[in-house]
Amino acid sequence: MISAATDAQLRFEGMFLTPKQANALLAAPKFHVYDNPEAFLTCNYDPAKALCHPGRDPLPGTLKTPAIDRCNPACANVARTDTHIAALRGEIARLRQECLEPATPMPLRERLGQRAKQLNKLVEQHEWTRPTDREES
């Protein structure tokens, strides 16, 4: 995603694209980037790695786009920015607060706690694997 953003900035920043140039941009696999804020991630769509098309045998044409409603967080196409992580931290705090509410039933508390733990693992994974400034340049 960093590479796509850098290339897009270098090639297109400040430009008005002709329809032909815009089509060329849309056809470049590198720029097939889909934001998925509900899943706290960006999909850098490579159909060969997509876990949302596990059968690789969908209806004709559907492999051209990811099925973000079936996004699998283990997919190799996932990228997260610090903005996604900030949103994740907010969601974790919200879940933990809901766990503490006296009106929250016990079974729901357990599920909310599990969800918060699961999301926290994504934050930790991001912290361990995020590129440093040195790697980006």
Ligand code: SF4
């Ligand atoms: S599983 Fe998620 S990240 Fe992977 S291709 Fe599908 S939508 Fe994109």
